Amino acid sequence: MTGVLGWWFAPSGSTVKEIRLPNCDDRVVVDGETLTVRREPILCLRGLHASEKALDAIRYARSSIVCRVEVSGKIELGYDKLCGTARKCLWRLDSDKILHEFACRCAEISLRIAGVTDERCWMAIEAKRQWVRGEITDKELAAARDEAWEAARDEARDAARDAAREAVWYAARDAAWAAARETARDAAWAAQNKQLESMILEAHQETAK
Secondary structure: OOOEEEEEEOOOOOOOOOOEOOOOOOOEOOOOOEEEOOOOOEOOOEOEEEEOOHHHHHOOOOOOEEEEEEEEEEEEEOOOOEEEEEEEEEEEEEOHHHHHHHHHHHHHHHHHHHOOOOHHHHHHHHHHHHHHOOOOOHHHHHHHHHHHHHHHHHHOOOHHHHHHHHHHHHHOOOOHHHHHHHHOOHHHHHHHHHHHHHHHHHHHHHHHO
16 A cells, blocks of 8 residues: 555644654654655554544644655554555645634634624634734733633533533634644534645645745
8 A cells, every 4th residue: 555645743843944753763854755664564653654634633743833745655554543664745834823723713613503602702712813913912812711711611501512612712722733633523523624624735835836
């Protein structure tokens, strides 16, 4: 089995300019070059990993640097990831702002489903967008988050409102990749994954111009 396209988030501390393999490997990831390992791939233990879907890849993200990769050689497939003896990085992108916006959109969907109308919840999401644009401070964002938490707690009378409360909380968090991961709901998973991948691909096309 060869040539499986996937998504891989670079290790913590990575930048768009420099990505090194984790787990004491330390080899530099270069776009267009294929890195290989000799030993039999075993999921979660050894091999060069990726996920076929971006939303799956977020579960394992330790940074916002996302790479479009091709995994080849000997491959082991898992439920939400795969690993192989060879992996080529096709291109990379700092998806930090994309993931923040994706988390906000997930939060909005959760609020609509739950029927939450308290403006404090909706204002927290807008505050996150303002924070991403540099229009408000960390302190102001935290204040908006606290207001939304209080409002959502007042409305949290059933499971749906609990989900909305979580969505607002995560939309105000600094770790955007964790926010995107946690606010994804199973019922809307496929649609959310499609939206996330479209947002990443669109941003890549813009940077490639």
